[in-house]
Amino acid sequence: MNHEGLVGKRILAVDDEEDVLVIIQEQLGECDVTAAIDYETAKKYLEEDAFDLVMLDIMGVQGFDLLDLARQKHTAAVILTAHSLTPESLQKAIDKGAYSFLPKEELSRLSELIEEILEDVERGETHWPRLIGRLSPRFREMWGQSWVEVRFPPDSKAS
Helix, strand or coil, X not given: XXXXXXXXXXXXXXCCCHHHHHHHHHHCCCCEEEEECCHHXXXXXXXXXXXXXXXXXXXXXXXXXXXXXXHHXXXXXXXXXXXXXXXXXXXXXXXXXXXXXXXXXXXXXHHHHHHHHHHHHHHCCCCHHHHHHHHXXXXXXXXXXXXXXXXXXXXXXXX
16 A cells, blocks of 8 residues: 655654564655664654654653653654553543554554554644544443543544
């Protein structure tokens, strides 16, 4: 599948698992992907370079601290996680200004999802409504009704 919206986009991918970084680089072949396996390397890249999007793991790389730095630089960031997917981490990502929250189980669809997120970023819109539409059944199954207590941005609706 051709993802023209990804061509030439600069992406910083940060994860402490090398195999995840390899998958990201493979899935986003149309992009210029810079990979960082630890907080210090990612921080250096964020301070010295410009990116269209930053993908941050929560665990092992201080993802929420890097999210703060990305937001200070006015760079769109998404949280990418597997084991830390909880209503609390979702809320924290929203509160800190993440554009989206991607489960690692969706890495096989990464090109499609990142293209979608970048479209929303370019339009100045949040990606949360699309995320909610796609993942609300999963959230409900994982967390029961407690997931609807997550406070999404005003233009998003949890169902």
